[in-house]
Amino acid sequence: MLANYFAAAIRNLLRNRAYTLINLFGLSLGFAAATLIALYARDEFSYDRFVPNHDRIYRVGEIIEPPGRSPMRLSVTSTTDAEALKLAFPEVEAATRLIPSNLRLSAKQDNEGATLASFWADPSFFDVFPLSGVAGNLANALSQPDSLVLTRRAARQLFSREDVVGETIRVAPDTVMRVAAVVENFPSNSHLNGEVFLPGAASFSPLVTLTAEQRQPGALRSENAYTYVRLRAGANIHDVRSRLRAFTDSHVSGSVNGTPIAKSYTFTLTPLADIHLQPRSIGDIKPPTDVRVLHALIAVAVLILVVACGNFISMMTARASRRAVEVGVRKAAGATQRQIMIQFMGECLFYALLALLPAVVAVELVLPAFNGFLRREIAFDYLTDPRLGLGLIGLTMLTGLAAGAYPALYLSRFKPNAVLRGTALTPQSSRARQSLVVAQFAILIALLVATFTVNRQIHFAIEDRLRLPTDQIYLASEALGCPSSFTDAIPTLGRVKAVTCVSGSTLGFDHISVNFVSPHGGGNVNGRAAQIDYSFFDVFGIQPIAGRLLSPQLGQDDLLRKDPNTADNPTLVVNEAAARALGYSSPADAVGTFARWQRLSFMDGRLQFQGQSSSKIAAVVPDFSIGSVRDVIGPTAYYIDPTVSARMVFRFDGGSVQQSLESVRELWEKHSSTAFQGMFLDQFVNALYEDVLTQSAIFTWFSAVAVVLAALGLLGLAIFTAERRTKEIGLRKVMGARRTDILLFLGWQFARPVLWANLIAWPCAYLVMQRWLQGFAYHTDIGVLTFVIAGALALVIALATVAGHAMLVARAKPVEALRYE
DSSP states (O other), rough: OOHHHHHHHHHHHHHHHHHHHHHHHHHHHHHHHHHHHHHHHHHHTTTTTTTTGGGEEEEEEEEEOOSSSSEEEESBBBBTTTHHHHHHOEEEEEEEEEEEEEEEBBTTTOOOOOOEEEEOOOOTTTHOOOEEEEEEEEGGTTTTTEEEEEEHHHHHHHSSOOOOTEEEEEEETTTEEEEEEOOOOOOOOSEEEOOOEEEETTTTTTHHHHHHHHTTTTTOOOOOOOEEEEEEEEHHHHHHHHHHHHHHHHSSOOOEEEEHHHHHHHEEEEEEGGGGSSSOOOOOOOOOOOHHHHHHHHHHHHHHHHHHHHHHHHHHHHHHHHHHHHHHHHHHHHHHHHHHHHHHHHHHHHHHHHHHHHHHHHHHHHHHHHHHHHTTTOOOTTTOOOOHHHHHHHHHHHHHHHHHHHHHHHHHHHOOOHHHHTTTOOOOOHHHHHHHHHHHHHHHHHHHHHHHHHHHHHHHHIIIISOTTTTTEEOOOOGGOOOOHTTTTTGSSSEEEEEEEHHHHTTTTSSEEEEEEETTTOOOOEEEEEEEEEHHHHOOOOOOOOOOOOOOOTTTTTTTHHOOTSSSSSOOOEEEEHHHTOOSSSSSHTTTTTEEEEOOEETTTEEEEOOOOOEEEEEOOOOOOOTTTSSOOOOOOEOOOTOOEEEEEEEETTTOOHHHHHHHHHHHHHHOOOOOOOHHHHHHHHHHHHHHHHHHHHHHHHHHHHHHHHHHHHHHHHHHHHHHHHHHHHHHHHTTHHHHHHHHHHHHHHHHHHHHHHHHHHHHHHHHHHHHHEEEEEEEOOOHHHHHHHHHHHHHHHHHHHHHHHHHHHHHHHHHHHTTT
């Protein structure tokens, strides 16, 4: 019996080569696309699960909610929190801290070296994160102040080999350290990206110096360390979280305007395996992913399989007339409906398994490029990973059974007497095929709308909102500082339009608060401090809406340069959001008025709040930020403060950007022995929207797959329709129909379901993309034109697909059509 079924399937496959090719190619393409999406989703959901006991490891974070401001999520905490948590919670078995550092390391004194992602780490780091060692003893590798640990990749980059335990590395001009151990590289699906681990126990380590500053009396709390804790086996995480409020109240000291700072703080414990799936936080080592996007991509994979299955069902039912006689003969010979169903279900499974083979080959060929684009190391190890191998087979069988269920049921219901009379086919099959075409093109149109919307949002975020020549603005590394002896020499180069010194808070890399007292009602207004120098507005091309910009000729503007320890406040420039929050009806009304505010200053080696003092508002500027469009631009106060403006920003001449950068680098080397490092603003912005750019590329690729699948299905139906209506078309031509009339007739047959598909796709796509855009504080709108273009493009694809075959049919001689059958 099975041999007969198999032989029938092979004969049907060989007898209908065109349909077989369309079916197998469509299924293979759908399997390959769905497999790539599944591999990507599996990689995203498996972050940090390679770490032993990852279910007991948590990252300590913070949510800060100052009065009058929206909450800020931080992935960093104070350097004093790890020890305090271990003392306060018996459930904490171990705690460790990390502080990132941008260091240039060289294996030899005369070697230029390399800049690698480095972390200063506690000796307990490899206890909390028991990584696999390649060489050396990890147990005490970071306990010595002159020892460090390299990953396998870092060892190869610095020494061109891995057996480097005992070798020395120059970390700074006057610091040499010894390699104590080598560990395996972090996989790409880890939120950690360290290549070098330095001893946090060293006296010059930031972990030591920052902890000492935090313990000084009156020191203001600062967040700059990643803190992780491992709970004891059996510890109740819910119980620990319930006691964090009391811990915060007792541990976070200080007050602002009489309100305890602890009231604004909430500590969080995020499971290690969930870090990558959390909302964005200030200080994230790697950008997290949006779970909604992962779910959307999984839905896209399912939709692609639905389109591929739709093609299969459509082709099988379309060819029913060719199989009707076979079914009738088998039933006349005694075959039951169940046996006929088993035969056709078996054929569908056989075709699905045939389609799996080229799909696996396609994934193997495409995966290296896919990994290169994503900068991942996703493995397609279906031979060594039973779950993946069984998943592929299960997906294939499920798809084959789902695609074959309706054709098998439809074909098995043919009655022998109806077959002999030629009335086996029913109008329901035609309606089913039309419904499948509508569904396929609805999916296609929805994917096109999603692709267009994501691309428009990217353009809005990178181009429309900033309106800056991002390839001409260069952000120097914060580690370089902003030495005046160097910046004063910049004008001699000629090719640099402007250079400015700013704080990290100005650029949005961290957040330093200011507290205003509103002149209209006396309420507190919390905002962001933006410490700048005079050329900041020139570098970023910001013009005032009202008032004047800051000037070195006016003493109150330059107050903090003359006396950093003064209790007075300098002149301010505020943005529109600040002017509104302070109660001014227009920007012009704010200019010339005085606002009382409290600022942070860097005094005696630590940040602390000054008392409230008044400042004159010199100007109001537009709301501006190079940060993410996901975040609302809040009230911002710009003022001159050289004590915290420690990052250089350059604006180069657009005609000689690289030459200008080389000139700045050469000048820097004359002033300092450290390497000149940084990034262009467009690199920073691209990194900021890396996840959205990835989403855009993935949606574009798989929308293209949906286009191909929909076109294949339509082509198969066009061939079938032309065959079924050959005699009708011949009669139309005999009755005087022109070639144009035939083309319009056939075109309308395939344009109609595409037009119906718009009615389904448009509202669904609108609701989904509108929800996606709500994740951005500033976003583009989904215009009507987006839907019109997507629908028109789908129509063009449909008509272009069938145009060639319709032309052949329209050009056929009527006598040949009348001889048909």
